[in-house]
Amino acid sequence: MTTPSAPRLNPLHLLAAFGTGGLLTLMVHFNGELGRYGNALFSSWAAHGTGTVAALLLLAVLYPWRARNAGAKPHAPLWAYLGGISGAITVMLTSFAVNSPLALSGTLALGLAGQVIFSIVADRWGLFGLPMRRPDRRDLAAMVLILAGSALIILFGRGNA
Amino acid sequence: MTLPILFACLAGVLVGVSRQVNGRLSLSTSPLIASFWNHIVGFVALSILGLSIGGLIPEGAADAPWHAYLGGSIGVVFVAAGSWLIARIGAVNTALLVIGGQMVSGVALDLLQGVSAGLLASVLGVALILAGMALTQRRR
Numbered sequence: 001m002t003t004p005s006a007p008r009l010n011p012l013h014l015l016a017a018f019g020t021g022g023l024l025t026l027m028v029h030f031n032g033e034l035g036r037y038g039n040a041l042f043s044s045w046a047a048h049g050t051g052t053v054a055a056l057l058l059l060a061v062l063y064p065w066r067a068r069n070a071g072a073k074p075h076a077p078l079w080a081y082l083g084g085i086s087g088a089i090t091v092m093l094t095s096f097a098v099n100s101p102l103a104l105s106g107t108l109a110l111g112l113a114g115q116v117i118f119s120i121v122a123d124r125w126g127l128f129g130l131p132m133r134r135p136d137r138r139d140l141a142a143m144v145l146i147l148a149g150s151a152l153i154i155l156f157g158r159g160n161a
Numbered sequence: 162m163t164l165p166i167l168f169a170c171l172a173g174v175l176v177g178v179s180r181q182v183n184g185r186l187s188l189s190t191s192p193l194i195a196s197f198w199n200h201i202v203g204f205v206a207l208s209i210l211g212l213s214i215g216g217l218i219p220e221g222a223a224d225a226p227w228h229a230y231l232g233g234s235i236g237v238v239f240v241a242a243g244s245w246l247i248a249r250i251g252a253v254n255t256a257l258l259v260i261g262g263q264m265v266s267g268v269a270l271d272l273l274q275g276v277s278a279g280l281l282a283s284v285l286g287v288a289l290i291l292a293g294m295a296l297t298q299r300r301r
Contacts, residue, residue: 011298013250014258018294020242021262023235025270028263030232037225041211042218043232048204050233055197058237066191076189083186083195084202086179088210093172100165107169112260114173119252128181129188133251142296146257149289153264157283158271 040095044088077129108154116147177256183240184247196241200233254297261290 027047035043059066097107126132135143179199187195211217247255268283 009250009254009297013246014254014294014298016242017246017250017255017258018262018265020239020246021259021264022266023239023242024259024263025266027232027235027239029270030229030235034222034225034229034232037229038219038222039216041207041216042222045204045207045211045217046222046230047233047236048200048207050230051200051237052197052204052233054234055193055200055237059193059197062193073189076186080182080186080189081198082202083179083182084199084204085206086175086182087199088203088206090172090175090179091207092210093168093175097165097169097172101162102165102169107165107172110166110169111173111176114170115177115256115260116173116253118174118177119256122177122181122252128178129185130181130248130252133253135253138296138299139253142293143253143257145289145293145296146261149286149293150260150264152282152286152289153268155282157279157286158267158276 040091040098044091048084048088080128105154109151112147112150112154116143177252180243180247180255181252183244187241187244188248192241192245193237195244196237199240200237258294258297261294264290 031043031047034046038046094107094111097110098104100107102110120135121127122130123133123135183195183199186198208217243255243259250258265287268287271277271283
């Protein structure tokens with residue numbers, strides 16, 4: 001599953017990803033509020049618990065539609081079920097880093113760097129069984145612009161002036 | 162100081178790892194099922210951690226307004242969307258666009274709440290992000 005010269009991306013997919021970032025802002029906002037009443041561990045624990053219930057409800061509502069579209073799919077390896085462990089560790093690392101001299105802005109900026117570097121490696125070698133992708137020069141230029149803009153906002157914009 | 166830096170970077174890497182792993186699971190199941198497993202496995206892991214170090218349910222928790230508990234349900238859609246997208250546009254595009262969307266909506270949220278600190282840097286940042294997105298989308 002290699003895509004040597006990446007095909008033109010579907011603009012709807014890009015918009016969906018951009019909108020997903022908006023969901024993340026809302027999520028961080030609410031979870032942060034819960035964390036202020038309790039603590040970071042409680043906030044993440046409660047979010048995972050209510051999320052589990054919400055996912056079950058959604059699956060129940062969408063079941064008739066899913067049953068119609070069910071087809072033969074490749075078997076999932078056991079490790080593919082463990083993405084939640086990675087998320088749980090992230091919570092602990094982040095709450096430690098936020099309470100260090102790095103503060104929120106430093107933690108966000110370094111986390112962004114870690115995430116982007118990992119995603120480049122993941123695409124290059126198709127890590128964890130997903131398709132390989134190679135970026136072209138325009139992708140790299142877009143990356144520089146988006147990262148520069150994000151760094152400006154994190155370090156000099158939101159709540160840090 | 163080295164340890165916090167290492168932890169902050171590693172946290173970012175793990176965000177990528179979980180999206181990649183959930184994306185793989187969604188190929189075999191569906192994005193929503195992948196999101197369900199992500200949440201229940203995380204819930205069990207955090208329960209074990211909280212029960213072993215204590216303080217899982219702090220005193221102030223009961224005072225939190227109901228809407229503070231909405232984050233988890235939003236997270237279900239967030240994880241499902243990420244799992245669906247990563248198989249279609251790849252890890253780099255997913256990461257960059259989600260980050261871009263988070264930054265731009267964060268600035269919008271600040272403005273709605275009347276926070277205008279660092280406005281110039283924020284507006285400049287939003288402009289750079291939108292330019293980057295436009296570049297991804299230009300015809301090759």
